[in-house]
Amino acid sequence: MEYKILKQEGRAKRATVTTVHGTIQTPVFMNVGTVAAIKGAVSTADLEEIGTQIELSNTYHLHVRTGDETIKKLGGLHKFMSWNRPILTDSGGFQVFSLAGLRRIKEEGVYFNSHIDGRKIFMGPEESMHIQSNLASTIAMAFDECPPSKAERSYVQSSVDRTTRWLERCKNEMKRLNSLDDTINKEQLLFGINQGAVYADIRIEHAKRISEMDLDGYAVGGLAVGETHEEMYHILDETVPYLPKDKPTYLMGVGTPANILEAVDRGVDFFDCVYPSRNGRHGHLYTNHGKINLFNSKYELDGRPIEEGCQCPACRRYSRAYIRHLLKAKEMLGMRLCVLHNLYFYNTMMTEIRDALDTGEFAAYKKRKLDSMNSSGN
RNA sequence: GGAUGGGUAUGCCUAGCGGCGAGGGCAGCGGACUGUAAAUCCGUCACAAAGAAACAGCGCAGGUUCGAGUCCUGCCCCAUCCA
Secondary structure, X not given: OEEEEEEEEOOEEEEEEEEOOEEEEEOEEEEEOOOOOEOOOEOHHHHHHOOOOOEEEEHHHHHHOOOHHHHHHOOOHHHHHOOOOOEEEEOOHHHHHHOHHHEEEOOOOEEEEOOOOOXXXXXXXXXXXXXXXXXXXXXXXXXXXXXXXXXXXXXXXXXHHHHHHHHHXXXXXXXXXXXXXXXXXXXXXXXXXXXXXOOHHHHHHHHHXXXXXXXOEEEEOXXXXXXXXXXXXXXXXXXXXXXXXXXXXXXOOOOXXXXXXXXXXXXXXXXXXXXXXXXHHOOXXXXXXXXXXXXXXXXXXXXXXXXXXXXXXXXXXXXXXXXXXXXXXXXXXXXXXXXXXXXXXXXXXXHHHHHHHHOOOHHHHHHHHHXXXXXXXX
């Protein structure tokens, strides 16, 4: 892997990440396809059309269904879902958080009850790396624990210490797996994850420790899980400077367009979020004049596209009124068009961010974009 | 004309079988969603700004009963079948 910084403006970075599956232009928004599918009937062919550079899938979800061993037999995730650009797999660490009622955390790893059929599943650092190696993603994420934002300081400290020990194990196991003959992607990359909830000093200590481990990239996890935006920005201000500057930085699970603009400004390269896809399925559309809810009756007779001038597959052809009709009629096409629009909006915003960084106009672009999205032209 | 089954709130469907100040679903209207257990979830949906108190409503009219959407009588409508 090669990480090359092309431009910097303040702490914002314009860079490229070269991988075995191609070069990623950053800052980048990864499109989330948890179960090797972008929900809303969006295909990988669609992703190419809307400018997706890198897709994200999930270790836990693919392990419980259809199984990483099966996917390995079918040639790995790229071949399986017919996507030859980079893929990042999340480690299952977030499911330790999101499936809180269905798991027990121990030093060796996490015991889950499958959300599909209740069967017992054990996942620790080695298991997560093994599954991700079977999936043969471009970038594997370390297996971490994502503590709730409101967790007690003492709990967060012990959780972060354990996550650090898990990271050592992830690194060792990844090295071992990459050296095996039957490993599909022997150059699988490993990103570590910073944790520490909203305690800046714990975050900083942790950032320093994992920075010494010479990983391929570094993520900030455990944000946007209930804390305020101000707290999140504050943590980024405090923590990102302690992560290696010569490696990509990834803010996990974030976020709104405004969150992304603020985080780029604080040095983040990679993002992912379910918002564009989930909100799309729910009829909420992102535009340069704020978010709109197409279910609202005021759009019943609105013959305009979701966004005037947008080149996405929905806006090039269909009106708000028609898409609203599809949504109300529960036609799959309605959700699909909305998801395509939202992902296109996010991907396009990232292109604009990169262009602005290229020309040294990010600060102006950010202000203009935020002002525009806060205006109400819908 | 006869037989049978039905008429439940602002639109539709439906639970109810003596304590109902009537439950649920759809539709409608609005909201939420941040490394996806989410095409999900929540609110609202007679009147009242809201709370206390009080109060409308189960086809219509009577009756029985401490108490009736529920039981009885008559009538009106709807559906199906038979003449």
